[in-house]
Amino acid sequence: METLSEKMFERSKKVIPGGVNSPARAFSSVKMEPPFIKRGDGTYIFDEEDNRYIDFVGSWGPLILGHCDKDVVDGLHQVIKTGTSFGAPTAIEMKMAELMVDSLPNIDMVRMVNSGTEATMSAVRLAKAYTKRNKIIKFEGNYHGHSEGFLIKAGSGALTHGVPDSLGVPAEIAKHTLTASFNNLESVENIFKANPEEIAAVIVEPVAGNMGVIAMEDDFAKGLRQITDKYGTVLIFDEVMTGFRVGFKGAHELYPDIKPDITCYGKIIGGGLPVGAFGGKQQIMSLLAPIGPVYQAGTLSGNPLAMRAGYETLLKLRNNPQIYDKLDKLALRLEKGIREAAKLSDIDITVNRVGGMISMFFTDKEVKNFEDVSKADNEQFIAYFKEMLNSGVYLPPSQFESLFLNAKMDNEHIDFTIEKARDAFKKLTR
Numbered sequence: 001m002e003t004l005s006e007k008m009f010e011r012s013k014k015v016i017p018g019g020v021n022s023p024a025r026a027f028s029s030v031k032m033e034p035p036f037i038k039r040g041d042g043t044y045i046f047d048e049e050d051n052r053y054i055d056f057v058g059s060w061g062p063l064i065l066g067h068c069d070k071d072v073v074d075g076l077h078q079v080i081k082t083g084t085s086f087g088a089p090t091a092i093e094m095k096m097a098e099l100m101v102d103s104l105p106n107i108d109m110v111r112m113v114n115s116g117t118e119a120t121m122s123a124v125r126l127a128k129a130y131t132k133r134n135k136i137i138k139f140e141g142n143y144h145g146h147s148e149g150f151l152i153k154a155g156s157g158a159l160t161h162g163v164p165d166s167l168g169v170p171a172e173i174a175k176h177t178l179t180a181s182f183n184n185l186e187s188v189e190n191i192f193k194a195n196p197e198e199i200a201a202v203i204v205e206p207v208a209g210n211m212g213v214i215a216m217e218d219d220f221a222k223g224l225r226q227i228t229d230k231y232g233t234v235l236i237f238d239e240v241m242t243g244f245r246v247g248f249k250g251a252h253e254l255y256p257d258i259k260p261d262i263t264c265y266g267k268i269i270g271g272g273l274p275v276g277a278f279g280g281k282q283q284i285m286s287l288l289a290p291i292g293p294v295y296q297a298g299t300l301s302g303n304p305l306a307m308r309a310g311y312e313t314l315l316k317l318r319n320n321p322q323i324y325d326k327l328d329k330l331a332l333r334l335e336k337g338i339r340e341a342a343k344l345s346d347i348d349i350t351v352n353r354v355g356g357m358i359s360m361f362f363t364d365k366e367v368k369n370f371e372d373v374s375k376a377d378n379e380q381f382i383a384y385f386k387e388m389l390n391s392g393v394y395l396p397p398s399q400f401e402s403l404f405l406n407a408k409m410d411n412e413h414i415d416f417t418i419e420k421a422r423d424a425f426k427k428l429t430r
C-alpha cells in the first residue's frame with residue numbers, strides 16, 4: 001500500500017519540479033523517495049506516518065540546538081505578535097549585528113541577507129569591486145550556493161546529482177571561476193602564476209562539508225593567506241556551514257592565525273529560519289550601498305523572525321560553551337563506534353570529523369580532497385543509508401554531505417545509532 005509520503009511526493013511532483021524545493025533532499029541520490037516530515041522534537045523528526053527518526057541532518061546544519069528549542073520558539077512567539085516584517089531598520093537587527101561583531105574576530109561590520117547563496121554571491125561581488133578584478137578561485141567539491149559563478153565543480157547536491165556544471169551558466173561567467181584542488185597549495189599557486197593580476201578572491205569552505213567533511217590542513221590554510229596577501233587578493237571564508245558549528249567562533253577557532261578578509265554565514269545564525277550574512281573588514285564592507293558603490297539589497301533581509309531565532313540561538317551558544325564540548329564528545333563516540341562496527345563486518349570506511357560535523361566514506365583510503373572523495377563506493381553507501389533509515393536513523397542522503405549533531409543528543413542516541421550501523425554493516429556483507 002502507498003504510504004502518505006509516497007502519495008504526497010506524487011502530488012508534489014506535479015507542481016514542484018522533482019517534488020522538492022532543493023535537489024539535495026530528493027533522495028534520488030539514494031535511489032528512493034523521501035519521507036515527508038511532519039514535525040520535529042529535540043533530536044527527533046517524525047514523518048507523515050508518524051515514524052520516528054534520530055535526525056542527523058538538522059535541516060542541513062542550522063538546528064544545532066535541535067528541533068523546537070524552547071528559547072527559540074518563545075522568542076519567535078513574541079516577535080510574531082508584533083509583526084513579521086517591516087522593511088525598515090529594527091532593534092533586533094542591530095543587536096544581532098552587535099552580537100556577531102563582538103563575538104567574531106575579523107568582522108568589523110556585517111550585512112544580513114536571506115540565504116547562504118546570497119551571502120557568498122554578495123561577498124564575491126564586493127571582493128571584485130574592492131580589487132577591481134574579475135576572476136575568483138574556488139575549490140573542487142566546495143559548495144557556495146547556487147549563484148552562477150559557483151556552479152563550477154561544486155559539491156553538495158550538484159555533486160551528488162552528477163551535474164557539477166549547471167546548464168544556464170553562460171561560458172562568459174564560468175570562465176571567471178577558476179578551480180583548484182582542496183588541500184593542494186600548488187594547484188592554487190599555478191593559477192596565480194598564470195593570472196597574477198586577475199584574481200579578486202579565493203573562496204574556501206575552511207572545513208569542507210559539501211563533499212563530506214574535510215578540514216583544511218594547517219599548511220594549506222597558511223599558504224592560502226600568504227598567497228592571497230602576496231597577490232592582493234581577498235580571502236573569503238565560507239562559514240555558512242561551519243559558522244558557530246565547529247566552535248562558537250567557527251573556523252576562526254581552528255585556524256586562529258588565518259584572518260580572512262570576508263566571512264560568510266548562514267544556517268545556524270537563523271536558528272532554522274531563512275538567513276545569511278557576510279562580514280569583514282570595515283574598509284571592504286564600507287563599499288556597500290548606501291555608503292559605497294556596490295549595490296546589494298533585500299526586501300526581507302534582516303527580517304525580525306529570522307533575526308530573533310538566530311539571536312536566541314547565538315545567545316544560548318555563547319552562554320553555554322559546554323555545548324561544543326558535548327557535541328565533540330558525542331561525535332567522537334559516534335566516530336569510534338562506527339569505525340568499530342565497520343571493522344566487525346570487514347567493511348572499509350574512512351570517518352572524517354571536526355567537532356560535531358562528521359561523515360563517513362566507503363573507502364579504505366584517506367580522504368583529503370575531491371579526488372579522494374570520488375573514489376568512495378556509492379552503492380555501499382546507498383545500501384547502508386536505506387538500512388539506517390529503516391532503523392530510525394535519518395542521515396543525509398549522500399556520503400558527500402556532513403552529519404550534524406545537536407545539543408539535545410546524548411549517549412543513548414549515539415549508541416542506538418552505532419547499534420543500527422553495526423546491523424547495517426552486517427547486512428552489507430551478506
Ligand SMILES: Cc1ncc(COP(=O)(O)O)c(C=O)c1O
Nearest residue numbers: 115116117143144145240241266
Ligand atoms: C558552505 C556553504 N555555502 C553556501 C551554502 C548556500 O547556502 P543556502 O543553501 O542557504 O543558499 C551552503 C549550503 O547550502 C553551504 O553549505
Ligand SMILES: N[C@H](C=O)CCC(=O)O
Nearest residue numbers: 022024025060156157210
Ligand atoms: N549541502 C547543502 C547545504 O549545505 C544542502 C542543502 C541544500 O542545498 O538543500
